[in-house]
Amino acid sequence: MSLSRTLTRRQTLLAGLASGVMLARPRIASAAPTEFVMGVNGGAAYRNLYNNVLRHFEARHNAKVVPVFGSGSELLNRVLAERSRPTMDCFVTFQGAWLVGKAEGVLEKVDYNKIPHIDDVHDFLKDPDGYAPFVNFGAWGIVYNKDTVRTPPRSFKALWDRAYDRKVMLGGVYHWQIHLAAFAYAWTGDQKNIDVAFDKVKELAPRLAGLYGLSSDTQSKFQQGIADIAPWYSYTAQRVRQLGVPVAFQMPEEGGFLYPSAYHAVKGTQKVELVEKLIGTFYDPELQPGLAREDGFIPSNKKTVLPAAVAAELPTMEEVQRCHHWDWALINRDEGAWLNRWNAEVRRLVRG
Amino acid sequence: MLGLPTAYFLLIVAYPLANLVRMGFSRPERGRVFGEGVSLANYVEILTSELYLETLLVTFRIGLLSALCALALGLPLALYIRRAPPVLRSVIVFITIAPILISIVVRAYGWMVLLSNRGVVNSALMNLGMIDRPLRLIFNETGVVIGTAHVLLPFMVLAILGSVQTIDRALEDAAASLGARPWRVVFDVVLPLALPGIAAGTVLVFILAVGSFVTPVLLGGQLVLTLPMAAMQQFNSTFNWAFGSALVGVLLVAVMATTLLFDRVLKRRLARLAAR
Numbered sequence: 001m002s003l004s005r006t007l008t009r010r011q012t013l014l015a016g017l018a019s020g021v022m023l024a025r026p027r028i029a030s031a032a033p034t035e036f037v038m039g040v041n042g043g044a045a046y047r048n049l050y051n052n053v054l055r056h057f058e059a060r061h062n063a064k065v066v067p068v069f070g071s072g073s074e075l076l077n078r079v080l081a082e083r084s085r086p087t088m089d090c091f092v093t094f095q096g097a098w099l100v101g102k103a104e105g106v107l108e109k110v111d112y113n114k115i116p117h118i119d120d121v122h123d124f125l126k127d128p129d130g131y132a133p134f135v136n137f138g139a140w141g142i143v144y145n146k147d148t149v150r151t152p153p154r155s156f157k158a159l160w161d162r163a164y165d166r167k168v169m170l171g172g173v174y175h176w177q178i179h180l181a182a183f184a185y186a187w188t189g190d191q192k193n194i195d196v197a198f199d200k201v202k203e204l205a206p207r208l209a210g211l212y213g214l215s216s217d218t219q220s221k222f223q224q225g226i227a228d229i230a231p232w233y234s235y236t237a238q239r240v241r242q243l244g245v246p247v248a249f250q251m252p253e254e255g256g257f258l259y260p261s262a263y264h265a266v267k268g269t270q271k272v273e274l275v276e277k278l279i280g281t282f283y284d285p286e287l288q289p290g291l292a293r294e295d296g297f298i299p300s301n302k303k304t305v306l307p308a309a310v311a312a313e314l315p316t317m318e319e320v321q322r323c324h325h326w327d328w329a330l331i332n333r334d335e336g337a338w339l340n341r342w343n344a345e346v347r348r349l350v351r352g
Numbered sequence: 353m354l355g356l357p358t359a360y361f362l363l364i365v366a367y368p369l370a371n372l373v374r375m376g377f378s379r380p381e382r383g384r385v386f387g388e389g390v391s392l393a394n395y396v397e398i399l400t401s402e403l404y405l406e407t408l409l410v411t412f413r414i415g416l417l418s419a420l421c422a423l424a425l426g427l428p429l430a431l432y433i434r435r436a437p438p439v440l441r442s443v444i445v446f447i448t449i450a451p452i453l454i455s456i457v458v459r460a461y462g463w464m465v466l467l468s469n470r471g472v473v474n475s476a477l478m479n480l481g482m483i484d485r486p487l488r489l490i491f492n493e494t495g496v497v498i499g500t501a502h503v504l505l506p507f508m509v510l511a512i513l514g515s516v517q518t519i520d521r522a523l524e525d526a527a528a529s530l531g532a533r534p535w536r537v538v539f540d541v542v543l544p545l546a547l548p549g550i551a552a553g554t555v556l557v558f559i560l561a562v563g564s565f566v567t568p569v570l571l572g573g574q575l576v577l578t579l580p581m582a583a584m585q586q587f588n589s590t591f592n593w594a595f596g597s598a599l600v601g602v603l604l605v606a607v608m609a610t611t612l613l614f615d616r617v618l619k620r621r622l623a624r625l626a627a628r
């Protein structure tokens with residue numbers, strides 16, 4: 001049976017017309033969602049992120065998120081390793097890694113004019129060079145177990161009080177550099193005075209309860225009563241509190257430090273527009289209360305209205321305005337030397 | 353036929369290793385990840401630094417103690433499995449290797465629950481009045497060795513088991529019929545013949561222990577610094593890939609040298625036994 005016998009002229013014309021419509025309107029031909037590979041933090045952080053932001057992003061923009069889990073540093077390392085052939089479209093970074101990514105040219109700029117709600121976002125979250133603005137932020141201050149610590153330390157300097165002997169833990173393998181810069185500021189008013197910070201940390205080290213690692217390790221040490229106080233993040237404290245660990249956040253009198261995170265487009269991705277839409281989804285004032293309630297993120301959109309009970313758990317905007325920014329250029333430049341000193345001089349003084 | 357395996361080896365093993373070694377010879381500017389040129393500065397810094405030499409020593413000490421602990425636990429277990437009835441043997445082998453199926457992180461947290469100051473072991477000892485204050489069983493080298501030996505015990509048992517299962521029972525029967533007591537049969541007949549398996553298990557556990565990362569981080573409480581941790585700090589904390597690669601290169605050379613030395617000593621020992 002030949003083809004000319006089975007297809008009539010009318011059928012051929014109709015098929016041609018249908019093909020033409022599909023070519024002219026590719027979205028009709030390809031209703032399947034666009035795959036969007038995202039580097040994100042795993043565990044409870046991803047679960048909250050998916051429920052509060054990503055599922056709305058997928059539904060609104062016909063995208064399918066494919067998560068790649070890791071810490072901000074691990075994800076940046078992956079992007080650096082894959083720089084000639086990237087496999088991720090975007091990834092989460094904190095401020096220090098973001099500067100490294102910029103210097104190494106592995107980030108793609110975004111068009112701020114295409115980011116929904118961008119005009120309502122705090123200016124300090126925007127990047128003057130045109131890279132992705134920060135979407136989330138919290139404060140780094142003092143987190144304590146409210147069941148075991150009746151009078152929490154009101155300042156970073158108060159961590160040196162004898163009343164808190166064997167109760168405090170500091171960051172170990174990770175986070176040590178931000179402790180040094182913050183303590184230099186607390187004791188001298190200048191993050192550059194790192195020698196003073198080292199001297200103070202060495203004074204405190206023998207009285208510490210231990211050192212902490214990633215968020216899961218810190219949470220575990222709070223849960224097991226290994227330590228009761230730690231300089232830590234307001235939003236991780238909120239996340240841990242949601243899991244039933246009785247911790248509270250104390251903004252230090254000297255002012256805490258702002259810790260924002262961004263979702264950056266990876267250099268070479270063809271989906272920069274989706275990254276812009278993702279950032280806009282984070283800024284949606286309808287979605288931000290969910291992020292604040294479950295993840296403890298302070299709203300980045302100035303127009304977001306939080307329920308009173310949720311707002312009471314977070315640092316106020318007045319407290320946020322008194323917060324400081326870490327000097328990441330200084331930290332990134334000098335942390336190699338600081339690390340050697342930390343390992344040689346501080347670590348061995350901690351008894352655990 | 354030789355071409356394909358060689359190409360596979362070059363692609364999967366040699367190329368990444370060569371890349372790592374090459375990176376260890378670069379010296380990027382401060383705050384940058386990648387650098388041009390060739391420099392010995394990273395290796396000179398490591399080999400002249402008290403901190404990194406001590407870290408290498410700690411890493412090897414943990415590796416050696418973990419291997420010895422795994423041997424002390426694994427050898428009797430392997431000998432028992434060999435003599436057990438077939439069904440029981442299968443059950444014990446399964447129980448021995450079952451921990452491999454569980455995440456190392458979960459096992460490390462399990463040890464924390466057991467060994468911490470308020471953990472099961474210390475609470476029990478204090479309730480029994482055997483100690484006044486908690487023993488420091490965790491967040492130090494002791495905790496790392498306990499955790500690492502537990503993680504790697506199945507590798508030791510399987511290596512020794514492979515060796516002891518090939519020993520002809522008639523040799524033991526012959527020794528016994530000539531009046532040797534059971535312990536003498538084990539020491540004079542079984543152990544010399546099991547030596548290749550013991551050596552293989554010890555080397556395997558040592559190599560895996562010096563390269564382990566998760567267990568030392570969690571059970572060392574960030575207080576015990578090993579070379580893999582120091583390398584990870586360079587990669588993940590300061591983004592100094594060059595220095596991190598050099599640390600890995602030093603560890604690689606040190607482990608290879610130790611293994612070759614061990615191999616040479618073992619061969620001499622086996623030759624001496626054969627001559628007897």
